[in-house]
Amino acid sequence: MSKQELVVIGQSDETGACCPGLAFAPLEEDQAAELARLFKALGDPVRLRLLSMIASRAGGEVCVCDLTPAFDLSQPTISHHLKLLRQASLIDCERRGTWVYYWALPATLDRLAAFLTTSQTAEATA
Amino acid sequence: MSKQELVVIGQSDETGACCPGLAFAPLEEDQAAELARLFKALGDPVRLRLLSMIASRAGGEVCVCDLTPAFDLSQPTISHHLKLLRQASLIDCERRGTWVYYWALPATLDRLAAFLTTSQTAEATA
DNA sequence: GGCTTGCATTGATGTCTGTCGATACAAGGT
DNA sequence: ACCTTGTATCGACAGACATCAATGCAAGCC
Numbered sequence: 611m612s613k614q615e616l617v618v619i620g621q622s623d624e625t626g627a628c629c630p631g632l633a634f635a636p637l638e639e640d641q642a643a644e645l646a647r648l649f650k651a652l653g654d655p656v657r658l659r660l661l662s663m664i665a666s667r668a669g670g671e672v673c674v675c676d677l678t679p680a681f682d683l684s685q686p687t688i689s690h691h692l693k694l695l696r697q698a699s700l701i702d703c704e705r706r707g708t709w710v711y712y713w714a715l716p717a718t719l720d721r722l723a724a725f726l727t728t729s730q731t732a733e734a735t736a
Numbered sequence: 737m738s739k740q741e742l743v744v745i746g747q748s749d750e751t752g753a754c755c756p757g758l759a760f761a762p763l764e765e766d767q768a769a770e771l772a773r774l775f776k777a778l779g780d781p782v783r784l785r786l787l788s789m790i791a792s793r794a795g796g797e798v799c800v801c802d803l804t805p806a807f808d809l810s811q812p813t814i815s816h817h818l819k820l821l822r823q824a825s826l827i828d829c830e831r832r833g834t835w836v837y838y839w840a841l842p843a844t845l846d847r848l849a850a851f852l853t854t855s856q857t858a859e860a861t862a
Numbered sequence: 863g864g865c866t867t868g869c870a871t872t873g874a875t876g877t878c879t880g881t882c883g884a885t886a887c888a889a890g891g892t
Numbered sequence: 893a894c895c896t897t898g899t900a901t902c903g904a905c906a907g908a909c910a911t912c913a914a915t916g917c918a919a920g921c922c
Contacts, residue, residue: 642788678868
């Protein structure tokens, strides 16, 4: 166990447990729309790589200037993908001086993970 | 950075642990493409509802004739979405007499859930 | 001030995708 | 054999999306 320093960012959706999990009850229409929006954000290889690069970063933050050169794509395209990830509350960013830094929002990721998990877990107390 | 080449995409199903999890290492390009394909299948509200209706079904199976009338969409459209879910290995089906029955494939769901989970779990034995 | 660099936004374009009607196929009943 | 019903496939079309070049904006530096 390393001192993981899990930050628990001031996350948006309070409980996060919007729905009982895919395998336990049919989705309501609005929940399906909301979740589909999030999964759609994950449904692109560039965004998945961006997100993994950000989420797996040691310090928890990545400068855009480190992300862009890792792809064979134009700078506006990377910026566009980062925006979509941000709109899905999967990442957030802050400008510090000249550079902009991105970090992952684990709450949203864990919420999606919980939704997909088919085996019953204890945390479904909501 | 030399022996970076071990690709290990041989697997596909069974164990499911294709990659160490989004928060623990940047994705390889092939892995990102493969996972994006799966998430894209989840990135539609109709498919999410279909999948949850199938996965949460008591007997484990649902007849298409029970799925189609639950939507305000044409029968070919539902059939199309079911095909996409099947191509993502999220569900499978079998024809029995006149009707076709669908069931969920938890392995793929759990694989995606594990990939999204940000906290370290014991099963990361790969 | 003016110049340079890092990143976001805009506008355009080609491709992908969700949807439908029409049709084909499969199986059971007559 | 024929008809009926359940499901999949085909072809077409409108809207969404990924991508780029051009431009805008913010911040540091001369």
